[in-house]
Amino acid sequence: LERTLGLIKPDAVRAGKSREIMQLAELSGFQLLAKKTLQLSQERAEEFYAEHQGKPFFPGLVGFMTSGPLYAMVLGREDAVKSWRGLMGPTNSLTAREQQPTCLRALYGTNGTQNATHGSDSSASANREIAFFFPELQPD
Numbered sequence: 001l002e003r004t005l006g007l008i009k010p011d012a013v014r015a016g017k018s019r020e021i022m023q024l025a026e027l028s029g030f031q032l033l034a035k036k037t038l039q040l041s042q043e044r045a046e047e048f049y050a051e052h053q054g055k056p057f058f059p060g061l062v063g064f065m066t067s068g069p070l071y072a073m074v075l076g077r078e079d080a081v082k083s084w085r086g087l088m089g090p091t092n093s094l095t096a097r098e099q100q101p102t103c104l105r106a107l108y109g110t111n112g113t114q115n116a117t118h119g120s121d122s123s124a125s126a127n128r129e130i131a132f133f134f135p136e137l138q139p140d
């Protein structure tokens with residue numbers, strides 16, 4: 001069973017969609033192995049998205065990710081990393097609505113930054129990101 005880190009971002013939490021997204025995840029074969037709600041500080045958000053430091057959208061991304069509570073989830077499934085990114089769909093919610101209207105980012109996101117969900121992009125990222133949000137869990 002592979003694990004990935006999923007986030008329900010502050011826009012979707014604010015819109016009251018957290019439970020619905022978790023139910024869709026379970027209906028799509030993911031086990032919700034752990035979940036917690038938390039608010040990111042500016043410093044923690046900058047650390048989480050360190051790979052994007054210096055890009056034009058970085059300040060807006062950090063502002064958005066610190067704008068309210070989010071849910072962090074450890075999701076387990078066969079091929080979890082790729083499957084969760086498939087369920088989320090394209091990064092930009094406007095593109096997602098054109099290309100994959102039933103994906104999570106089409107259903108629950110707004111634009112290029114406010115896109116409802118996050119998923120790790122590799123198994124190495126998943127391990128790092130699970131440790132970032134769930135330091136109390138045993139590594140894989």
Ligand code: ATP
Nearest residue numbers: 052057061090091112113114115117118119120121
């Ligand atoms: P995530 O890492 O959140 O799962 P992703 O891997 O699809 O998304 P990344 O390229 O890692 O996309 O970008 C991280 C986040 O930064 C995106 O989810 C989005 O919120 C924001 N973002 C990425 N590219 C842009 C952009 N061109 N304009 C505005 N915001 C962007």
Ligand code: MG
Nearest residue numbers: 118119120121
């Ligand atoms: Mg990414």
